[in-house]
Structure formats: C-alpha cells, structure tokens
Amino acid sequence: MKKFSDFNLSKELEKAITAMGFEEATPIQAESIPIAFTGKDLIGQAQTGTGKTTAFGIPLLENVDMSNNGIQGIVIAPTRELAVQVAEELNKIGSVKGVFTLPIYGGQEISRQIRSLKKRPQIIAATPGRLIDHIRRKTIKLDNINTVVLDEADEMLNMGFIEDIEAILAEITSDSHQTLLFSATMPPRIRSLAERFMDNPEYVKVKAKEMTVKNIDQTYIEVRENQKFDVLNRLLDIQSPELAIVFGRTKKRVDELVEGLKKRGYSAEGIHGDLSQAKRDQVIRQFKEQMVDIMVATDVAARGLDISGVSHVYNFDIPQDPESYVHRIGRTGRAGKKGLAVTLVTPREVNHLKSIEQLTKKKMVKEPIPSYEDVIAGHKQEAINSLTKIVEENSYSEYKGIAETLLNDVDSIDLVAAALKLLTKEPDQTPVKLTDIAPLRSKGPRNDRGGSRGRNDRRRPGGRNDRGGRSGGDRDRNRGERSRNDRSRNDRARKSKTSK
C-alpha cells in the first residue's frame, strides 16, 4: 500500500492532503502520480470512483508556478456537474498552496465567467463547448498551459465532443506541456487522439477487479411497467434510504417521477439536461446538504458525481447501455461505505439484464416484489427506530413530569404501543400515473394495434428469420396481393431495419 507521504509532495500539498484525511493512495493514484511527476504524458485507464481526480489533481497542482499569473492547467470534463466537482476538489487540495481553480461551463452567464477569469485562476475545469467559446473570445488564453487533463475521455467521445477536444488541443500553443488522459475504456478513436496529441505516453491501467463495485449489493426486481412506481414507493418506504438516486431513462420520465414522488410526500428533486443550469446546481447542492433525500436523474448524473452518503441507487428503468449501469450504481458504495443498487426490470428486459451481468461479472440477486405487509412492517420499524433514537438522545426532560402523571392512569405497555402507533406512517396511496412509458417500441403507423405489436416485439430477436419471410412477401406483392398477413410482415421488416 502506497501512502501519500511516499510521493515527496510539496509541503503545501502534503498539508492539504493530510487535512482532507487522505493517507493511503488508491491504485490509480499510486501508479500514476510518480509517472506524472517525471513530466511524461500519461494515459490512465480507470473508472470513476477510483480516486482519479486526486490522481491527476496532485501533479496538476504541483506543476503550478505561483509566480506566473496565467492559466497553467486545464481539465476538460464531459458534464457541467463534473467540471464543478473537479474544480471543488482541486480547490481543496490546492488551498494551502493558494491555487485557484475556476469551473467554466455552459448555461452560466458568460459575463460573470469573464469577471471571474479576471481573478486570475491558475487552473480551469471546463466543459468543451464553453471553453471553445472563451478561446474564440480570447477571454481564455492557452499560451501558459503546462498541464492538460482529459477526464472521462471515452465519455466525451460518446457524446460527440471529440472534434471539440481536438480543436482545443490544437489551440494549446505553449511549446511543452504535459497531457494526462483518463478514460474508462480505450476505443480506437481515443487511441488515435492520444497518438496525435500526446508525446510517447506511459500507460497505466487499474485492473478490472479493482474497478468493480465490491461494496455494492446489487439486486433486481421483475415488475410490469405499470407496477414500477408503486414498487419504487414500497422500496423507499421499506429501505428508507438516507440519500437515494433514482435513474430514469428520459428527461420527461424524470419530471414525472419527481412529480409523482412529491405527490406521495417524498422530498425529491430532478436533474436533467433540459433544466436550467441554475436549477441543476441548486438540486445538486440541496442533495449534498441532505435537504432533499431523493434525486431523480437521467444519465447526466450517472458518471463521476461524488456525493457522500448516497446509500441507495434505484434504476427505475434499466439502462440501455451496460456501461452506464456500472456508472450509475457507482454513485453509491463510495468511500468504503456499503451501498445498495436495485434495478426494476420488465419481463422483456431480463435478457438485457443478463448482458449487464456479463459486463460486471457479478450476478444480481433477484428479489420478490415487496408486499404491502412488508411496507407496514417497514413503517413500524421506522417508528421504533425514531422512538429509540430519541431515547438515546435523552432530550425530553421537559416531558418527564407529564409522563409520570400519565403512567398513574395508563399501563406502560399500552402507552408505548400507542406512541408507536402514532409514529407509524400510513402508506400513501395517492394515485400517480406515469405517461412516459415509452418502451422500445416500433414507430409503425398502426400504433393502435397494441396486441399484435407486443407479439412482434417479443419475436424481434429472431428478426433474421423474418428476412426470409420478407422475400416471400415480396413475391406475394408481385402477384398484386395485399393480404393482412403481408402487411404485418412488412411491419416486421421495417422494424428489423430500424432496429439496426
């Protein structure tokens, strides 16, 4: 086990790291920090939650020359929240040295950012679009850059930012600078980017075993689409998570879930890309401060967000992309704590679940749909917990006199039982209907024929056989016959085309 004290850090950084309570380095930190200190370019293959930010943050901050007041370090991240988080982390580690990191991202008033830039940050943590905007306006100059970090490079590729990244890297005019690239996977496009813009990089990989999510219990529940919301409510009641993230597959879905959860009395807020940046920032803040217990999110919050105390992740919708599953559940079980991830799966999605299991190399445990009785039991347990907690806190001296008088007339067991009954929540049955069901369904013109559509969907995996059928259909058409059968075959053929 490597410790931070083994790295020969500058006094300032050592002090900050100790103050943050860091002692032992994670594997990615242990491997990449010494290499980065030699000044070489570095590719680190590691997922989020492995301590990546500190792994690149330490060399980045050490490289800052306090006598130079230009921007010397730049971190590029795929989402705005990530840029903010990286900046916060760097400000913590760099505080003693006096290094100022400014987050730069879209959706925020640009004039305000330009004003902040006048405070001369040494490091910028940015999303690609807004960074390019500033470079064009010449409000950010790249001629003093000595360290460039590409965070979550593969995700930036997936999101179509690769051209932006190339444009930014091409703008960096300082003769010699160090480039650190971090990515969970290494697709060819990222390799070629590295070849073009990096100088003989060293390659560091955190083994798959260390990136898996060992302190997260993973379960799934098979449910019908229209049961999902009630099942989620039951789970929330039974498990009463400290902080939970609920992932939905669309922005509309997230809005509806928030509305439904609020109707049922939960403290929930949503986050997705169509909300104003001010709202997004606010939700993250409230959730971090535990003013809000449940954050409902699209995959915007799947990656990298490090919020301590997230005890539960609920996949209200199974993620389409198995990679995304790993990232989503990685929001819990952080910093050595236990986490629980529950995925709701409709019967037709069970195969998809298996493909996720292949990636994680871990079987999810199937749980039954929790019963109404389980909910009642959960509520009772919660009442007991809150009562005993108050007893432990011993903060009720003003009631003791009344209690004694009461006990003269009422049996003590009756009294405690009554108190528990009073404390036990009634399960909320407010009707909530989600309209955004939008399963993977054909967009054929005859959407009203629900029954046959379902059948076709189930057959879709055998689509290859249908192709043979279609040539038969073609022959029929040549004969000028348009039977009902023919039409449905046609639908299927169209579908197998679109599914490619």
Added chain:
DNA sequence: AAAAAAG
C-alpha cells in the same frame, strides 16, 4: 432511442 454540450 436517449442522453450529454454553445447560444
């Protein structure tokens, strides 16, 4: 197909 990011 959806999500993310520049207005």
